[in-house]
Structure formats: structure tokens, C-alpha cells
Amino acid sequence: MKTNRTAVATALALAIAGVVALAVFREVSIEAVYPVERARLAFMRKVWTRMKGFFQGAAASAENGRLKRDIAALAMVMSENERLEAENARLRDALGYARRLKGTWIAAPVLSEGGAAAGVRQTIRVGKGSLAGVSEGQVVTVPEGLVGRVASVTPHTAEIRPITDPALKVSCLVEGASRRATGILAGGTDDMLVLTHLTADVALPPRARVLTSGLGGVFPAGIAVGTFLSAVQNADGSAPGVRTGEVQPAVDFTALEDVFIRDEK
DSSP states (O other), X not given: OHHHHHHHHHHHHHHHHHHHHHHHHHHHHHHHHHHHHHHHHHHHHHHHHHHXXXXXXXXXXXXXXXXXXXXXXXXXXXXXXXXHHHHHHHHHHHHHHHHHSSSEEEEEEXXXXXXXXXXXXXXXXXXXXXXXXXXXXXXXXXXXXEEEEEEEEOSSOEEEEETTSXXXXXXXXXXXXXXXXXXXXXXXXXXXXXEEEEETTSOOOTTOEEEEOOTTSSSOTTOEEEEEEEEEEOTTOSSTTEEEEEEEESSOGGGOOEEEEEEOO
């Protein structure tokens, strides 16, 4: 009986010792892997943070690129709308101008422009010709003023000699002078025209309008030519009392898109 009790006690002691040993081993094992787990956690957090930042940066960069493309597309749409509005306004002005003109006028698109020297425009080619009723010698204008005269014609096109060409002479009148002041327009550049044979004893107001006089019957009277800027005496003395004037063109020859050709028929 005593032997059985001793055996039971021994077994119980061994079991308790085993439980205690297991608990101690578990605690020691946990403590042993803690530094490894802490290092792994720190590493993972650092790597994840960087990876998260990378992916967030990539997403933000992609979003930024998309927004830039959207803004560029919107700017193009707005620019196109502005261009169309300007084009519509120009066409409305041209239509109103055509309705105000007396007689028959032919609207023609400008195809090309050319010149042998900088600032000198020798020809303007338009997309209307003899089939549309255009013929040599016809007067060409735009709402702003006089452009020139038809020099040659094909069935579908015409070439215009502009008033910047010295070969084209236009009788002009300076508006608002103390008495009738006339001169002969004798070419120039896109920025400045030359008005010759201005009588010296006529007082010319500053920035007066220069119009076609109608003398000679080539150009109708009253078409705007430009703005009178200044006058100088002939330097060579060949024509005493005669002045030469500078005229700022009424027409912007660098921006012509459509012109109106007067049909004399």
C-alpha cells in the first residue's frame, strides 16, 4: 500500500515538474524569438511603408498625368471655341459689309500671298476666277478698306495687285483738311504706304483718314485707304511746294482671309 502511495506521489511530482518545465520552456522560447519577430515587424513596416509610398506616388503621378491631359484637352476645346467665335464674328462682319455695299460684289477666299522683298506684297491669290464673274481691273476691298485691283484671272482663281505695289496708283483724298487735299498713293509696305504729290499749302490734321477720291474713275470714291501720319517736303527739290506723306494702311495685309471683288457688269 505504501509502495503504491509512493508511486502515485512520484508520478504526481513528475507531472508537476513536467508542467513547470514546459511553461518555463515556452516562456524561454517566446523570449528567444521576440527579437527576431521585432526585427521582422520593423523590417516589414519599413518595407511596406516604402512600397505603399511608391504605389501611392505612382498612383498620384498617374492621376497628375491624367489631370494634365484633361486640362490640355479642355484648353484645346476652349481655344477652338474662341477661334470659332472669332471666325463667326468675322463672317458676320463680312456679311454685313457685303449687304452695305452698293452694286454687286464677289466674295473670294485668299489662297496665298507673295512678294519679292520683306514687307512688300506683290500679289494676293484668291479662290474665285472668271467662272465666278471676276475679270481684270476690278476693285478689291475688305470691310477695313481698299486692298487693290485684280491683275490677272484664270477660270477658278485671280491674282490681285495690292495697293502696297508701287505700280498701282490710287488717287486719294485726305479727310478733314482745311481745303481739298489730294495725293497719289504710290505703294509702300504692309506697315506704311507712301502718298505723293501733296500740296504744301494745305494744313493736314493729325491722323486724318485717307480715302479714295474717285478721280480717274478707277476706284470708287470713299473707300478707306489708311490714316495720314506725317508729311515731308521733297528732298531733291524737283517739285517745289510738293510734299510726300506717310499713311498707315487701314487693311492688315498679313491677316487677309477673304476679300470682296467689285463686279462691274
